[in-house]
Amino acid sequence: MTEATTTYVTKVTNGTREELPVLEAPQEIAPRDARALTKVFLRELAEREEGTHEYQYVRNTLIEMNMTLVRFVAGRFRARADEMDDIVQVGMIGLIKAIDRFDLSREVEFTTFAVPYIQGEIKRFFRDTTWAVHVPRRLQEARVELAKATDELSSKLGRAPKVAELAPHMDLSEREVVEAQLAANGYNSTSLDATIGGGDGEDDDAALADLIGEEDPALELFEDFHTLAPLVEALEERDRLLLHLRFVEELTQAQIGERLGVSQMHVSRLLARSLKRLREGMVDTGTSG
Template identity: 55%
Template sequence: MSPRLDATRTPDAPSAAVPHDHSFGHPAELPHEILPELPHDRALGLPFDRSLDGIGPVDARALSKQLFARLAELEEGTHDHAYVRNTLVELNLALVRFAAARFGTRSEPMEDIVQVGTIGLIKAIDRFELTRGVEFPTFAMPTIIGEIKRFFRDTSWSVHVPRRLQELRLDLAKAGDALAQRLDRAPTVAELAEELGIAPEEVVEGMAASNAYTASSLDAQPDEEEGPGGEATLADRLGYEDHGLTGIEYIASLKPMIASLPLRERHILSLRFVSGMTQSEIGTELGISQMHVSRLLARTLSKLRRGLTLEE
C-alpha cells in the first residue's frame, strides 16, 4: 500500500509518495491515502475518516495536477465532475487563507473575506488549464486577491460613489505619500494635481469622495473618552433647529416699515403684540371702540404684509 501523505517523511519516504502516474477512474476508485473523506464520500461508498487539512503544500500541488487532468476528462455537470472539482476546492483552501491574511487589518470579519476568496478560488479552478504549463497557485492567486479586492471596493464604502472616484482616492493617497516624502510636508491641491496630471477641481472632488469611505455612529464615544465626565457622543454635540431664527429676517425687514407708520398705529401694534393686550383693552386705553381697534389693526397688518411681499 502507498504510504500516507501525512506520515512522517524520511529519506526513504519522499513527498513523491503521491503516485504521479496513477490514472484516476471513478471517484470510488481513488485510494484513501490520496483522497480522504469529503462530505459526500459516504454516498459514494468511501468510508474514510480524515480531512484534506493534513496534506502539505508539496503533496497538495502534486495531487492537484492529477485532479486537474482528471477534471478535464469529465463532463461538466456530472456527479464525478462535481466530486473532483469540490476536492480541488478543499485541497487549495490554504491559498485562500494565505491571500485573506493580507487583509486581516480591514474591518470586515475574516470569515467573510475567506468566503469571498473561496469564490475566487472556484473561478480559478474553472478557468485553469494544465496545458498552459503554469502552476495552479501562480494562476489562482491573482484571481483570489482580485475577488477580495472587488468585495472591499463594492461593500466597504459607507456611501456609494462612482468607480472613478474610488480609484482616484487610491491615486491621491499614493501621490500624497510620495510628495510628502519629497517635500517634507503635506502637498497642496495644485501639487497633487500636477503630480497626477489632472485638474485641481478633480483633486478636490476626490478628497471629498474619500470622506464617504467610512462613517461613524452618532452614538459612538470618542476614542479619548474616559469616565463619565468625558466628551459626549456626536449626537449630543449636534446642534438643534432654532425656530426663532426664521423670524429674524422678517423682523429686520419690518423695522423700517413699522418706523414709517403713523404714531397711533405703531402704538396699537405695541399694545397688541408687545404688551399682549386684547382689542377691548386697547380700545379702553385709547378711548375708542373695540371695532375701531380691529379695523385699524387689520389695515396696519395688511400694509405690512404687502410690504414684505413686495420685498420678496
C-alpha cells in the first residue's frame, strides 16, 4: 500500500488530535489498496462539514484514488478508442456524482455503487453526441467528405453546389452523393425548438415541442409525498425535527448539532438512521403497491 508521507491534522476532539493521512500520489495507488483506503476516506467525508478545507481535501483524494475505476469502465468502450479522452472525462463526472451521493448506511461496496454512475454518464455522452439513427460506416465517412466538398464548391461557385457538381469533385457517383446527403440527416435530430406551420399571423408558427406531450413531474412528486408523509409522521419528534432542520432550513450537520447541543457525529448517525428507515418504507410501499 502506498505510504502516507505526512499527516493532515483535521481537528481536536475532547483533547484528542485526529489525523488523516496525506497521500503523495493517490492516483497511483493500486486498485486493491484504493478500495481499502476509499472506505476510510468515505467515512472521513461523512464526518467533515461541507465547504471546509478538510472536506475538500478528502473529496479530492477520493476522486484521484478512484480514477483507475473510471479507466476500467472506460476500457469496456475500447472500440471507441478515438474518443477515449472524452469517455474518461465524462466517466469522471459519474465518479464525482457517486462520491457525493454515496451513503455509508447502505452497506454496499463503493465500486458496486459507483460503476452504474460512471457507465450512465458514458452512455449519456454517446447518446448526446453520436448519430440519431444507425448509418453504415462508409456513409458516415462520406458525410464528412460531403461537408468539405460542399464548403469548397460553395466558395468557388458563390452558391450551394448541385449533386452533378459534387459527384466529380468527390470522385463518387451521383447516387452515392445523394446517399451521403441522406446519411447526413441521420447525424442530427430536428430541434424541438424548430417551428412548424407557417400561417399568415405573427404567432401562427408553433414549436415542435408544443405539440409533443410530456409527463408531468408534479404527478410523480405528489405520489412520493403521499407515500412519504405517513412514514415521516411515524418517526419520533426529534427525528422529524432533525429532518426539518437539515432539508427544510438547510442547516449543516454542525449547525444542527450546535442548535440541539449534540455532536455533529451524533446528528449524522441520527439522520442516517431516519433516512434509512424512510428509504426502506418507500421501497416496501412500492413493492406492496
